[in-house]
Amino acid sequence: MPELPEVETIVRALRPKLIGRTILAADLLWPRTLVTPSASQLQEAIAGQDILAVARRGKLIHLRLSTFNLFVHLRMSGDLYIKEADALPEKHDRLILTLSPNGQAKAQKLVFDDARKFGRAWLVREPQEVTGKLGPEPLEDGFTPQSLYAGLQARRRQLKPLLLDQSFLAGLGNIYTDEALHRARLHPQAMSNSIKREQAEALWEAIRAVLQEGIRRNGASIDWVYRGGQFQNHFRVYGREGQTCPVCGTTIQRTVVGQRGTHFCPVCQPRE
DNA sequence: CACGTCACCTGCGTGC
DNA sequence: TGCACGCAGGTGACGT
Numbered sequence: 001m002p003e004l005p006e007v008e009t010i011v012r013a014l015r016p017k018l019i020g021r022t023i024l025a026a027d028l029l030w031p032r033t034l035v036t037p038s039a040s041q042l043q044e045a046i047a048g049q050d051i052l053a054v055a056r057r058g059k060l061i062h063l064r065l066s067t068f069n070l071f072v073h074l075r076m077s078g079d080l081y082i083k084e085a086d087a088l089p090e091k092h093d094r095l096i097l098t099l100s101p102n103g104q105a106k107a108q109k110l111v112f113d114d115a116r117k118f119g120r121a122w123l124v125r126e127p128q129e130v131t132g133k134l135g136p137e138p139l140e141d142g143f144t145p146q147s148l149y150a151g152l153q154a155r156r157r158q159l160k161p162l163l164l165d166q167s168f169l170a171g172l173g174n175i176y177t178d179e180a181l182h183r184a185r186l187h188p189q190a191m192s193n194s195i196k197r198e199q200a201e202a203l204w205e206a207i208r209a210v211l212q213e214g215i216r217r218n219g220a221s222i223d224w225v226y227r228g229g230q231f232q233n234h235f236r237v238y239g240r241e242g243q244t245c246p247v248c249g250t251t252i253q254r255t256v257v258g259q260r261g262t263h264f265c266p267v268c269q270p271r272e
Numbered sequence: 273c274a275c276g277t278c279a280c281c282t283g284c285g286t287g288c
Numbered sequence: 289t290g291c292a293c294g295c296a297g298g299t300g301a302c303g304t
Contacts, residue, residue, distance in 0.1 A: 003297060032280090059298080075298050077282075092282090116281045118298065157274065166299080173297055222297070238297095259277080261295080 002074045004138070004171030005214030007059050009229065010080055015054040017082055018063070018110070022100040023049045030094040033112065035122045036129075045123055046070070046097070057131045058170030071122045071130045072112055078119030085109050095121055134170040138207050143169070149200035152192040159195070160188035161258040163207075172207065175220060175238045178263045180206040182237045187269045188255075188262050237263040 002010070026046045028039050037045060049065035056062060061080060063070040072080055077092075085098060085107035095112040102108070112121060122130045136143040151169075155162060162168055163177045172180070181188050183206035186199060195203070214220060219229035222239070232239075236246050241254035245265040255262050 006297075073298085076296070114281095115283070116296090116298095118281065120299095155273085161275085164298085175297060220297080258275080260298095 002059060002078070002219070003173035003176050003214070004056075004059060004211055005176070005217075005231065006219035006229065007056050007061060007074065007171075008215050009219040010074075011054055011056045011061055014061075014080065014082070014110075017102070018051045018054050018099075021051050021102055023047065023051065023065070023097050023110075024100055025098040027096040027098075028094075029089075029096070030114075030117055032117065033094040033114065033119060033121055035120050037123060042123065057127075058134045058137070058166055059173070060131065060134075062127065062131075068123050068125060069127050069130075071124070071127075073120045074114070075116070075118035075120065077116040078112065078114040080110065080112050082108050083111050094119065133167050135166060135168045136170065138169055138171055138211055143204070145201040145204040148204045149195070149197050152195045152200055155192045157192050158189045158257065159186055159192055159203075160260070160262060162192050164258070164260070169207075171211065174260050174262075175222075175235070176207075176210050176214060178238045179210040179236060182206075182263075182265060182269060183209060185268050187271045188257050188264055189271065237265060239263065 023046050026042050028034055028042060031039050034042060045068060049068055051063055051065060053064035055064065059073060061072040074080065090113065092113045092115045093111055094114045094117070097110040099108050099110055112119065124130055136147065159181060160177055163172050163180070164174070178188070180203065184199065184203040186203060213234065214231045217230040217234065220231035221229040222232045237252050240252045241263060243252055244250065245252055245268060248265065248267050250265050250267040252263055253266055
């Protein structure tokens with residue numbers, strides 16, 4: 001489900017409900033969900049931790065706690081939401097955190113739900129332990145047309161796998177990469193070091209535009225997991241194989257690049 | 273360093 | 289209805 005805009009949407013929804021509350025207990029239902037610490041150390045470490053801030057780094061959800069930092073990566077099918085404490089456990093619940101009551105609100109719990117079990121959580125002292133290898137945030141000031149151009153020149157890789165590499169840029173996934181490349185009129189398999197300065201500028205602009213539009217529409221919901229987003233109704237290429245390009249009317253093609261389904265317009269995005 | 277392949281998992285849609 | 293198959297928003301560990 002989630003790329004940067006979907007994670008940002010979840011973070012914005014959770015932030016006002018979580019800040020100022022205390023985690024009372026943890027219940028780990030699928031042990032591999034927790035990378036660190038060990039399941040036996042989790043309870044003692046997390047009980048009594050206050051939630052000071054709720055943030056996002058790339059696709060990671062970051063809860064800043066009194067003395068620890070909790071990170072959650074939703075991977076393919078994860079979701080994170082608040083339920084009433086007396087709600088029945090569901091089939092795909094993997095980690096449940098009991099929250100202190102919030103004013104007159106009833107006791108609640110923060111649930112990490114993940115059908116495919118790819119999602120992961122970390123409870124660490126230092127954020128760097130989890131975020132250390134991530135590339136720049138595409139919507140922050142450190143990411144500029146110049147830095148993107150320099151990064152592209154420094155590598156010799158196909159554009160799509162490079163943009164999916166979280167150490168190159170943090171937050172793009174399969175959908176937003178296809179959408180950004182289409183907006184920038186670049187072929188997914190163009191080599192990064194062949195990109196001209198003005199093309200890099202167009203790509204920078206396209207990346208920011210698709211992410212901002214995704215956030216504005218509360219993300220994309222394209223399967224049974226995520227709810228509420230509208231961006232899926234505005235895809236130009238993703239999932240539109242056989243339909244027409246909204247720019248030129250050509251039939252959108254689907255191919256496979258780096259094991260990922262890849263959608264593009266052969267006219268707007270010529271291979272050259 | 274770049275790339276291909278597999279592994280991790282479950283569930284849904286399609287076609288026979 | 290059942291069943292096999294392909295596909296899925298992500299990443300990490302391999303081998304070449």
